[in-house]
Amino acid sequence: MTMDEPVIANVATIVGGGLCVSSEDGQKVHDKIIPLLREGRKVALSFEGVETVISAFLNAAVGQLYGEFPEDRIRELLTVRDISTDDIAIMKRVVENAKRYFANKQTYDEAWKGVVGDDEE
Amino acid sequence: MIYALPSISNTKSGFDALALLAKSSSSLKFSDLEVDFKNCSFFAANMAAVLGAVLGRIELAFNTVRIVNVPEKVQTILRKNEFLKGFDFETLSDSNGTTLPFRRIQLDDTTRFDGYIRRHVRGKGIPIMSEALSSVFKRKLYEVFENAAIHSNSEMGVCCCGQYFPNKQCLDITIADAGIGIRQNVRRHLHNNDISSLDALRWALQEGHSTKTGPHPGGLGLQFLKEFIQKNGGRIRIASRLGYYIFYRGNETFSKLAADLPGTAVTISINTADTTEYCLNSEVSADEIF
Numbered sequence: 001m002t003m004d005e006p007v008i009a010n011v012a013t014i015v016g017g018g019l020c021v022s023s024e025d026g027q028k029v030h031d032k033i034i035p036l037l038r039e040g041r042k043v044a045l046s047f048e049g050v051e052t053v054i055s056a057f058l059n060a061a062v063g064q065l066y067g068e069f070p071e072d073r074i075r076e077l078l079t080v081r082d083i084s085t086d087d088i089a090i091m092k093r094v095v096e097n098a099k100r101y102f103a104n105k106q107t108y109d110e111a112w113k114g115v116v117g118d119d120e121e
Numbered sequence: 122m123i124y125a126l127p128s129i130s131n132t133k134s135g136f137d138a139l140a141l142l143a144k145s146s147s148s149l150k151f152s153d154l155e156v157d158f159k160n161c162s163f164f165a166a167n168m169a170a171v172l173g174a175v176l177g178r179i180e181l182a183f184n185t186v187r188i189v190n191v192p193e194k195v196q197t198i199l200r201k202n203e204f205l206k207g208f209d210f211e212t213l214s215d216s217n218g219t220t221l222p223f224r225r226i227q228l229d230d231t232t233r234f235d236g237y238i239r240r241h242v243r244g245k246g247i248p249i250m251s252e253a254l255s256s257v258f259k260r261k262l263y264e265v266f267e268n269a270a271i272h273s274n275s276e277m278g279v280c281c282c283g284q285y286f287p288n289k290q291c292l293d294i295t296i297a298d299a300g301i302g303i304r305q306n307v308r309r310h311l312h313n314n315d316i317s318s319l320d321a322l323r324w325a326l327q328e329g330h331s332t333k334t335g336p337h338p339g340g341l342g343l344q345f346l347k348e349f350i351q352k353n354g355g356r357i358r359i360a361s362r363l364g365y366y367i368f369y370r371g372n373e374t375f376s377k378l379a380a381d382l383p384g385t386a387v388t389i390s391i392n393t394a395d396t397t398e399y400c401l402n403s404e405v406s407a408d409e410i411f
Contacts, residue, residue, distance in 0.1 A: 021263040022231050023271055023337065052260055055341035056267040059331075063338045075411045083407055092405050093341060097329050101338035 006042035006079060009033050011050050011061075018051035026060030037069065037077050048082035055094055062091065063098035071099065122146065123155045129172070131165035131293060131388065133367075133376065136360040139168070140382035143175045147381075151183045159190040166284035169204035169223045170295035171360070171386045173280035177225060178299035178383055181276055202282055221283030221294055228270040228278050228298075237281065238262055242294075250292075253399040254353070258391060261349055264342035265296050265387050271333055273300030275384055290394040291355075297386035302362040306332040318364030319375050326366070326373075346389070352399075354392045361385040 012018050014032050015025045033043050045062075047053070065074055080091065124142055129135040146154055156176070176186050188208040191199065199205045200213040204223040215222075221241040226233050242262070243255045250258065269279045275298035283294030307321035308314050310332035316324070324330055326347075331339025347368055350357050357368040360382050367374045 019231070019235055021235070022267055023333075052256075052263065054260055054264045054267060055345060056264065056271065056339065059333075059337045059339050059341070064336045066338070067336045071411070078411055080407045080410055086399075088405060088407055088410065090345075091410050093345075094338075095410055097341055098338040100329060 004042065006044035007036055008044045008046050008081075009036075010046045010048060012048065018049050020050055020053040020057040020061075023056045023060045026057035026062075029061035030064060033078075034065075034068070037065070037074075040077070042077050042079070044079045044081050046082045047080065047084070047087060050083075050087070053087050053090060055090060058091055058094040059098070063094050063101075066095075066098040066102045067105075122149060122152065123157055125157045125159065126161050128161050128163040129165055129168045130163060131168060131358075131390075133365055133378070135165060135168050136171065136358075136365060136382060136386070137379035139171050139175055140360070140363075140378045140380040142172075143178070143383055144380035146179050146184075147383075149179060149182060149184050152185075154179055154184050154186045156186065156188045157190050158188065158192065158195060161195055162192060164195045164198055165293070166198050166202050166220065167282050167293040167295040167388060169199060169202055170280040170282035170297040171382075173204060173207075173223060173225060173282070174275075174277065174297040174299040174384055174386065175382075177277035177280065202284070204282065217287075219285040219287065221281070221285070221292075223280065223282040225280050226266075226278050228273070228275060230278070231266070231270075234263075234266050234279075234281075241283070250393045251396060254391075254393070254395050254397070257349060257399040258389075261346050261389065262294070262296070264346060265389070268342055268387075269296065269298045269300070269385065271339075272303075272306050273298040273384060275300030285393070290392060291390055292393050293388060293390045295386055295388040297384065299384040302382075302384055303359075304362045304364065318362040319377060322359065322361060322364040322366050322375060349399075350389070350391070352397050353395045356388075356390040358388040358390075359385065 011029055014029050036043050127138050129138055180186055200210050201215045202220045202223050203212050206212050224237055238259050242259055277299050279296050279298045281296045285292045303325050304318045304321040307324050308316050326343055328344040329340045333339045359366040362381050363378050365376050365378050
């Protein structure tokens, strides 16, 4: 295998099944691919055998990469395959949300910090 | 202590009544609680999840809980959905197959939650939903469970329970924890102890807002749930601490509960006759995600 060929990381294999519904399992995927990405290896995340994916899983698996690498580096190194159109739509929202989150991390919550509530007992 | 429980409907007044029970027994320790159902002429089956969470928290404070004087009609509902099984009532067979039984599931037991969803959300008397609706609905339930797993710190896990109404073609399911509630999470996250339960709910319901600590972005689960319910024509109810929220036909209503309800309870009501094509039909290809 040359450095140009992506390493295929099978999500279902890493998680141990087709159910990708926890943040903890998403973290496992993240932790598995992060050393490869740091080495500059290309990674293809394969969703073959994945039955259900939720955003919390993808936030941990993929979303947090935007706090660790520049967008163009992720685009260069990471690809996705064997994924349903439904899951592409969720993944895209997760990625857009992550980009926004890391771009505005400081200011994201500022507006709410001075809010004073009046309804508690 | 004896507490007379009124009727519990699937509305704000039902949550109010259960919040008042939680408040009345909040300082009870090493003691007994007798929940007297003599004034309870109706009990919405899915609300057993909220009662289960309230009582579970009381039991964890080393109290013994008993349930007495349950009218026959209410007994039928709560024995069929197995809620009363934990209080020494015999279970009644759910001959219509319309019940999603009461279960208490620990937060790290995703496998058991998965088993519950697979077994009870489709099948039995609930075969009407299309495959697409069933699949997208299950995904939303996993999101709600995972929200509880990440944020609630609920020692007793979550309680879930639901009911299908064939005539109304409607399914109500409630997932309730007895953890710290949305307010506590948001207060910690924003370092602002003056945030009210209602403002905390408003904050948490905005896309991209998440109190998850660490490097993960978040805050899409509730947004996805709202988008699904909007298409489906169903309803979301969230009760957390003193905050109560309803989402129905695009309208959001926030109001204050009668008392502090520990944790967070989410009720999803879906229209099972919905034939919407739920394929998300992403306009982007896999190559354009990043």
